[in-house]
Amino acid sequence: MQLPASRVEVMKFIGLKMDDLIGKFLKPIDTNWQPSDLLPESDSEDFLTDIKLLQESCKELPYDYIAVLIGDTITEEALPTYESWLMSVEGVDNDNEPQGWAKWVRWWSAEENRHGDLLNKYLYLSGRVNMREMETSTQYLIADGFDIGTGTDPYKNFVYTSFQELATNISHRRTATLSKQYGNNHLSKICGVIAADEMRHYKAYKTFVSKIFEIDPSEMMLAFEYMMKKKIVMPAHFLRETGVKMGQTFSHFSDAAQRLGVYTANDYIEIMESLIKDWNIEGMRDITEQAEKARDYIMALPARLRRIAERTRVPELEYEFSWITR
Ligand SMILES: [Fe+2]
Ligand SMILES: [Fe+2]
Numbered sequence: 508m509q510l511p512a513s514r515v516e517v518m519k520f521i522g523l524k525m526d527d528l529i530g531k532f533l534k535p536i537d538t539n540w541q542p543s544d545l546l547p548e549s550d551s552e553d554f555l556t557d558i559k560l561l562q563e564s565c566k567e568l569p570y571d572y573i574a575v576l577i578g579d580t581i582t583e584e585a586l587p588t589y590e591s592w593l594m595s596v597e598g599v600d601n602d603n604e605p606q607g608w609a610k611w612v613r614w615w616s617a618e619e620n621r622h623g624d625l626l627n628k629y630l631y632l633s634g635r636v637n638m639r640e641m642e643t644s645t646q647y648l649i650a651d652g653f654d655i656g657t658g659t660d661p662y663k664n665f666v667y668t669s670f671q672e673l674a675t676n677i678s679h680r681r682t683a684t685l686s687k688q689y690g691n692n693h694l695s696k697i698c699g700v701i702a703a704d705e706m707r708h709y710k711a712y713k714t715f716v717s718k719i720f721e722i723d724p725s726e727m728m729l730a731f732e733y734m735m736k737k738k739i740v741m742p743a744h745f746l747r748e749t750g751v752k753m754g755q756t757f758s759h760f761s762d763a764a765q766r767l768g769v770y771t772a773n774d775y776i777e778i779m780e781s782l783i784k785d786w787n788i789e790g791m792r793d794i795t796e797q798a799e800k801a802r803d804y805i806m807a808l809p810a811r812l813r814r815i816a817e818r819t820r821v822p823e824l825e826y827e828f829s830w831i832t833r
Pocket of ligand 1: 583622675705
């Protein structure tokens with residue numbers, strides 16, 4: 508279904524200064540960190556000693572922690588899904604405007620690609636992971652795609668990406684903190700640099716939404732409400748392992764993250780509250796009656812969800828993932 512032309516016009520207007528946006532929110536490629544900056548150098552004489560030390564520092568990482576790290580890695584590695592989906596969003600046109608929004612998508616993907624690459628190589632060296640099982644899950648996740656309910660609407664999509672970038676910032680930041688507590692400073696640094704990227708990306712997407720709010724507040728409000736009613740699903744919600752039905756591994760991954768406190772139901776609510784505050788939802792005036800209702804719905808939502816979150820329990824039993832050898 509074709510969206511009203513105004514969406515495309517709004518996108519066009521915001522995308523006019525694409526190079527400024529890229530310069531503000533993404534880093535120049537030549538000086539950006541690369542995975543090899545944070546990994547043992549395979550052409551160095553010390554390589555084997557370095558791997559030994561790396562494996563030593565991974566020995567004591569708890570089972571749930573390894574599971575979360577693997578799930579995070581697979582989520583990052585399903586980047587082809589995210590890039591191709593963003594390319595299909597209304598207003599993104601790689602054929603006719605390769606220097607417009609399509610450029611943003613390519614440059615963002617190029618930065619994101621380092622995350623899965625770095626985590627994958629680290630896990631491979633760690634000696635704790637059944638790489639074949641992990642790789643099979645990655646291939647499945649890319650093949651299965653995702654269903655996030657945004658359609659090709661840029662407004663809904665930017666709500667989704669704002670939410671998700673902050674969610675990944677939180678989870679990578681927490682895995683960094685935990686790793687330090689477990690005595691693995693190297694891994695902590697790895698998770699930390701990734702978290703910092705996610706923070707920049709979050710700021711980018713929430714800025715896009717802020718700009719849309721300035722131009723088309725009622726429609727933007729309705730899109731925000733739509734996504735909040737629909738609930739933001741995680742990009743890896745179809746996660747599975749060999750012999751497991753589509754999506755069934757995801758809940759175990761998510762339970763492990765909740766048990767560790769890496770990403771919890773409370774975080775979901777806090778992200779929502781950050782967005783509400785940053786987009787000044789409460790103070791939004793001069794919108795249609797329908798958008799006012801949407802605003803009021805959104806404002807009341809965090810308290811409602813908090814009551815539900817208080818009642819939900821996270822399963823204590825550890826699930827045995829095929830990804831983890833020891
Ligand atoms: Fe990422
Ligand atoms: Fe990201």
